[in-house]
Amino acid sequence: NYGRAIDVEVGDGDYTFSPSFVVAYYDEPVTFIRIGTKTFTLYESDTSHCTKSERPDAFYAVLTDEQPRATFKAKNTGRNKFYIFVNKGCDFRSIFKISASENPDQPSK
Numbered sequence: 001n002y003g004r005a006i007d008v009e010v011g012d013g014d015y016t017f018s019p020s021f022v023v024a025y026y027d028e029p030v031t032f033i034r035i036g037t038k039t040f041t042l043y044e045s046d047t048s049h050c051t052k053s054e055r056p057d058a059f060y061a062v063l064t065d066e067q068p069r070a071t072f073k074a075k076n077t078g079r080n081k082f083y084i085f086v087n088k089g090c091d092f093r094s095i096f097k098i099s100a101s102e103n104p105d106q107p108s109k
Contacts, residue, residue: 005029006097010063012036016086017096026076026100034063038087042070045083048097050090053056059084074100 006032009018010032025028043052044059052058059069062067074082082098089095 004098005031008032009035010040010042010086012038013095016040016089017084017094019093020093021099022099023099026102027073028100030074030098032061032063032070032072032084032096033050034068039064041087042084044072045085048081048095050072050081050085050088050095052085072098076097076100076102 001059004023006024008022008023008106010016012033013036022030025031032042042059042061044052045051046055046058048059052060059072061067061072065071065087072082072084080100082107084098086094086096
């Protein structure tokens with residue numbers, strides 16, 4: 001159990017996510033917080049190639065005025081890199097990366 005989530009701001013600027021990369025424990029909550037004026041559609045990709053994951057449990061969220069927050073938890077399923085994209089963007093400014101491990105001070109490679 002973790003005292004608090006890792007907060008990630010999602011905004012209208014040149015870089016959608018702030019920060020754009022975190023190191024976390026598996027199952028540690030990462031909360032996306034809408035600070036911009038747009039509607040942001042967040043989706044998980046299995047790779048860094050902007051393709052929405054086909055897994056039924058893949059992360060998907062829409063941040064709006066009514067729902068400005070969404071939480072993602074990296075599960076220990078053999079992967080240690082997780083990618084979240086926004087609004088079908090596919091450049092480095094619209095990608096959020098998580099490096100997850102059992103011990104974030106020694107992330108997996």
